[in-house]
Amino acid sequence: MSIESSCDDSSIAITRIKDKRLIFHKKISQEEEHSVYGGVVPELAARLHALALPKILEEAKDFFKELKAVAVTNEPGLSVSLVEGVVMAKALCVSLSLPLLPINHLKGHIYSLFLEEKTKFPMDILLVSGGHTEILHVHSYDEIQILATTLDDSFGESFDKVAKMLGLGYPGGPIVEQYAKQGDCLRFNFTIPLQNSLKLAFSYSGLKNQVRLKIEKQQNLDKKTKADICASFQKTAVAHLMQKLNKVYKSKEIKNFGVVGGASANLYLREKLERFCKEKKIVLQMAPLKYCSDNAAMIGRCAVDAYNLGKFKEINSVEILPRSKEFFTNV
Numbered sequence: 001m002s003i004e005s006s007c008d009d010s011s012i013a014i015t016r017i018k019d020k021r022l023i024f025h026k027k028i029s030q031e032e033e034h035s036v037y038g039g040v041v042p043e044l045a046a047r048l049h050a051l052a053l054p055k056i057l058e059e060a061k062d063f064f065k066e067l068k069a070v071a072v073t074n075e076p077g078l079s080v081s082l083v084e085g086v087v088m089a090k091a092l093c094v095s096l097s098l099p100l101l102p103i104n105h106l107k108g109h110i111y112s113l114f115l116e117e118k119t120k121f122p123m124d125i126l127l128v129s130g131g132h133t134e135i136l137h138v139h140s141y142d143e144i145q146i147l148a149t150t151l152d153d154s155f156g157e158s159f160d161k162v163a164k165m166l167g168l169g170y171p172g173g174p175i176v177e178q179y180a181k182q183g184d185c186l187r188f189n190f191t192i193p194l195q196n197s198l199k200l201a202f203s204y205s206g207l208k209n210q211v212r213l214k215i216e217k218q219q220n221l222d223k224k225t226k227a228d229i230c231a232s233f234q235k236t237a238v239a240h241l242m243q244k245l246n247k248v249y250k251s252k253e254i255k256n257f258g259v260v261g262g263a264s265a266n267l268y269l270r271e272k273l274e275r276f277c278k279e280k281k282i283v284l285q286m287a288p289l290k291y292c293s294d295n296a297a298m299i300g301r302c303a304v305d306a307y308n309l310g311k312f313k314e315i316n317s318v319e320i321l322p323r324s325k326e327f328f329t330n331v
């Protein structure tokens, strides 16, 4: 059994160890409750997890007697959210005499690729979520190197902030993408971040500020203007990712490339990645759309590998780690 509660999604899954198949999966999202505030309110998230997780667990209770281990996301994420899942996992381990497997949320995202397809390590991964923008080299379960990361805001976060500035609601990613579809991406000229820098890094706070200044200048922020801003912003945000990917893979050869994380649901980004991989003859694997955002299915799939590698941890030694940069070996 796997439990995920690192941000604003409460989710539980059951994965069969033998064939790595998902046999139960339920998720209760809190998007609606947070949307009135234009972002995730941690205390509200914690309270909603405390209501939702026991509800889902009740539905999974027929599987209790067959369980072999309990896995839970313990890093990184909002501390008050993580703790809800971790406390539940620990209580289950004690009452059902089961071993505990703490799982890193980012590793969970990587494993979303292997819910419907076979593992393809070694592979490079673009991870784009609300908290992270990273290019990773994944050699195995334990060997993950960061090739590039963000200096400030993440890709997904910049969509959330643009949506908030335009009064479009939360989560911003899907809304900005929808508006962008109707807009003219050439109307506003935003500068691609770090385009003259040799740094293999991302930066989204400057782009966010460019958008803010443009919004402040508008006399009439009608629907058409909002759509044009979204389209122009999305084009620049994705161009920044693609420029850095081009830089990384100018000299480095890879066979397999994957894209994961909540923001990997963006179809405009997917199209650009498809073209890029086709040109470079790289095999591209994209997280199934239904498993891009946070879910316990990906945590469960990751936990099967953790189980097979014997990554059990003593209950009292498992802590929540809101930030876990040191998890990956930086290069």
Ligand code: KG4
Binding pocket: 007, 128, 129, 130, 131, 132, 155, 156, 157, 159, 160, 171, 172, 173, 174, 177, 261, 262, 263, 264, 265, 266, 267, 292, 293, 294
């Ligand atoms: O992975 P995720 O569900 O949660 C974190 O681990 O952070 O990612 C959520 C992020 C949010 O910032 C959301 O706005 C963004 O992913 N996102 C998108 C899209 N769908 C979700 N960003 C751009 N385009 C989308 N279609």
Ligand code: ZN
Binding pocket: 105, 109, 129, 130, 261, 262, 293, 294
């Ligand atoms: Zn996530």
